[in-house]
Amino acid sequence: MSLSIIKPGLLDTLQDLGRIGYGSWGINPGGAMDRYAAQVANLLVGNCGEEAVMEIHFPGPQILFEQNTLIAITGANFSATVNDEQIPRWQPVVVRRNTVLQFSSLVEGARCYLSVHGGYCGEKWLNSYSTNLKAGVGGWHGQPLRKGDELPFKENTIYFAGLLKDESNFEALPWRVNTEKIYRWPHEIGFIPGREWEGLSPASQENFIQNNFLIHPSSDRMGYQLKGSPMVMDRPVELLSSAVSFGTVQLLPDGQLIVLMADHQTTGGYPRIAHVISAHLPKLAQLRPCDAIQFKRVDATAAETLLTAQQKELHILQRACMDHLNELVC
Template structure:
């Protein structure tokens, strides 16, 4: 069982939740940009949340399925279609053998996720399926997907053809995920203060909290470069390099900001003004170049409560998806 890339996209890779524990060796965690969407994609098709998914950017690839397959698509909306039929996001669905999945139009969002029942049958590198492009390791041969690639996925004992109506290439199953709370107010990103926040001038602190910042076109999976008012420190002393993480907000020498993303370096020497809270990283991951960000400061207790609530929601979703899928296939 496999799917074949019949037209490559701009940057489509296999990713999971990342490889942890190797930062001391200079190897960043990597993984999906939107952990929430990737986990839900796996839940909808009955997978463990740590299974690999395809992270799709627009312009996106086209995929041919060589077997009847249960799939789900989550995250950004690229107007996904199976042959000539538009398919919904955040639903599980069965596609027939030889159906073609394509994404003809960008509606919103920065990336979407494709999961298949059983997961993709690829080897792990350092305990993760994620593609590390700089190292050329992990994922599918350590690179983005190209035309002609055949991605195998694990065999299933479920007879998915029985869920397809005669003459139909697609059957959308009757449940979906409500993501309203996770992506609410998409441009409002909360952060907690970083070590060098107090080094900003009062006026610069005010700019950061009151102004909007535009995501620069040069942004990528490593970091979002932001365009806004020049920010200044009271004392421009050099800093010793220290650890950084997904969501760290740094001040560049030109007075502009950069927010580190999934493929961030492991250490950095620029001032750390703040850290985007974990519960808002999914929103951040779905923003695109030219979108704006409005930063809002919060505290650690609030950040923890939001993350706990999000994780509790995911736990409930996983149990519900497993139960609905079991009832359907039985």
């Protein structure tokens, strides 16, 4: 079982939920930018949430399926087609052997996730498939996918051919995930104040809450640079480096902000004025350069409750997906 890359996209890498536990070696977690979409992609095809998925940016790749394969595409809408027929997102799809998946236009979102039943056989480094491009390890030889790469899958436990109707290129299975709650109000991003929040001038605090910030084109998997009216600290602070996290909003010396994303470094020394709440990181990961962000202050307990509710729903989804798949193939 495998797929091959006919033509690579802008940046296609294998990712999972991150390389957790090696921060004290300076090794960052990395992993999927939109961890919700990555997990759902896995659950839909009967995998556990921790399997590797392919993270795809636009323009996307052209992919040949060498066998009948159960796949799911979640996250951004890049108009995915199989042999030029549109296929649905957030839904499991059986694709016929020798069909080609491609992405024709950027409709919505910043990155999508392609899972395959069983999961990809990538390189697991320090317990994670996530591609660390800087260190050149993990995922697919520590690199983005290239033309001609053949990605094998793990063992296939389901017989898919019976699910394909004659002549059809693919068959979408009859259940899908409702993601409305996760991605609604896409520009409204919740934050809890950071350690240096109180040191901001009152005008800057006001600015942060009242005004929009635009995502700068130079933003990437390491961080989103924001453009807005410059902010200042009441008194200048000289900070020693200490740990930072996915979603930390730092104030740079020029008064602009950067939100640290999945590939952020483990430590930093700029004022941490805020932290994006984890429940809103999937939304943020789907915003693109020139999109606007409106920050909204959230109580820390509420943030924790939102996140745990999201995770509980994923557990329920996992059971439901397994039940549906078992019913269909038994």
